[in-house]
Amino acid sequence: MASKDNYPALTSEINKLITTCLDIQTAELYTDNPANYKDLGVTEEDAHLVVKFYKADSSGSTGSPQTLLTGVIIGKQKEKGQVGYIRRVEDNMVYVMAAQVPWIKKRATEYVEQELTNIKREDIKSVTVSCPNETYTLKTGGDNEAVVLESMPEGKKLKDNIANIVFTALANLRFDDVNAETSQRDLQFSRNYVCRLKDSTVYTFWLAKKSDKWFAQCDALFTDKTPVTKTQGEVESEEELKKKEAKLLARDAAEEFSEKHNGWVYQIPDYKAENLTKPIVELLEDITKEGEPNATADENLQEEAEPSAQPD
Numbered sequence: 001m002a003s004k005d006n007y008p009a010l011t012s013e014i015n016k017l018i019t020t021c022l023d024i025q026t027a028e029l030y031t032d033n034p035a036n037y038k039d040l041g042v043t044e045e046d047a048h049l050v051v052k053f054y055k056a057d058s059s060g061s062t063g064s065p066q067t068l069l070t071g072v073i074i075g076k077q078k079e080k081g082q083v084g085y086i087r088r089v090e091d092n093m094v095y096v097m098a099a100q101v102p103w104i105k106k107r108a109t110e111y112v113e114q115e116l117t118n119i120k121r122e123d124i125k126s127v128t129v130s131c132p133n134e135t136y137t138l139k140t141g142g143d144n145e146a147v148v149l150e151s152m153p154e155g156k157k158l159k160d161n162i163a164n165i166v167f168t169a170l171a172n173l174r175f176d177d178v179n180a181e182t183s184q185r186d187l188q189f190s191r192n193y194v195c196r197l198k199d200s201t202v203y204t205f206w207l208a209k210k211s212d213k214w215f216a217q218c219d220a221l222f223t224d225k226t227p228v229t230k231t232q233g234e235v236e237s238e239e240e241l242k243k244k245e246a247k248l249l250a251r252d253a254a255e256e257f258s259e260k261h262n263g264w265v266y267q268i269p270d271y272k273a274e275n276l277t278k279p280i281v282e283l284l285e286d287i288t289k290e291g292e293p294n295a296t297a298d299e300n301l302q303e304e305a306e307p308s309a310q311p312d
Contacts, residue, residue: 003108005180007264013111020102021051021072026095030085034092040085041075042094049074049104052089074101109177116218116266117170117203119195127167128194129277136280138167149283156284163283169275170195170203175216175266184265187215193276199250200224203257207277214273216266222254 001009030040037043044050052071071089074097078084083097105111126139137150147163170193189206196202206217228244230236236244 001108001112004112004178005183007112007178007180008260009111010113013105017051017104017111018053020104021053024072024086024102025098026086027083027098028096030094030096032093036094037087040094042073042085042087044073044089047073047075048084048101049106050089051104074104077101109175112178114174114176115172116175116216116261116268117173119168119170119197119203121164121168121171123197123199124167125196125198127169127196129166129191129280130194131191131277131279134280136283138163149280153284155287157287159283159285162278165275166278166283169193169272170205173268173272175268177267179265181217181263181265184215186210187265189215189217191277197250199246201250201254205276207273209273212270214268214270216268216273216276217264218257218261218266220254220257222251224251 001007038046041047050071050073053069054066055069068090073087073089075085075087075094078096083099084101085094086097087094124140126137128135128137138147139150140146141148147158147160147167149158149163152158187208187210189208191207193205193207194202195204200223202221202223204219204221208215224247228248
């Protein structure tokens with residue numbers, strides 16, 4: 001996609017766009033006089049939507065002139081809620097559309113795969129959050145349900161709800177925008193989030209904040225380097241074959257992830273970035289000793305003990 005440093009577009013979305021444009025039908029010719037274009041909204045500057053199709057660059061050179069194939073300029077509606085005007089970009093004739101303006105996505109990012117990760121909680125072994133001046137690791141407990149903190153400070157305990165949010169921060173992580181790494185040289189990636197899965201896949205996200213926006217780079221590595229082999233003449237059980245297949249699939253998925261995202265910088269939602277970089281102080285609270293009144297109780301007791309002011 002040219003407007004996003006040639007980030008790969010989804011073939012399915014491009015096909016939908018082409019099909020939608022091909023399905024546009026006209027009811028009648030309205031005018032062929034360019035003097036009427038502005039009032040009808042069929043100039044490129046005043047249009048509701050402009051879609052252009054170009055020939056592929058046969059030379060393969062970056063920045064070379066593109067050859068226009070065709071395109072449509074969708075203008076104003078005749079009246080609110082009614083059909084509108086349309087013309088082809090290479091044609092002077094303006095037509096009244098036979099049906100309502102078709103739904104065409106306008107934002108470039110709507111034509112790419114915006115999901116970065118969708119990791120299930122039960123597949124996670126541990127996560128490590130590293131920020132300036134601190135690093136901590138969360139992992140699954142013995143029952144495989146509770147999240148525990150390595151090296152828990154004395155007198156503290158985890159806020160389970162916050163810990164779970166950090167632990168599952170890579171579930172359904174999507175990006176809002178994307179650019180090539182070469183166009184984001186001024187970012188300082190001073191934080192990182194490492195998620196280790198039970199199948200030996202390790203996802204690493206490096207995070208940076210500029211003004212009020214968060215950016216991320218990401219990579220994946222399959223750490224189990226043991227080769228998948230079979231001894232000649234050996235009969236393997238179905239369970240063993242499934243384990244080997246799962247390992248090969250996980251290894252391939254990590255390599256594909258790494259290759260796909262290498263060299264790209266993603267802008268991610270603020271709340272997701274905050275979950276990936278949450279300081280440890282927000283995960284901890286004091287342990288209240290049994291029988292020890294909390295601060296609120298102390299204040300209530302003090303208020304009861306103090307005599308109320310009496311009027312003169």
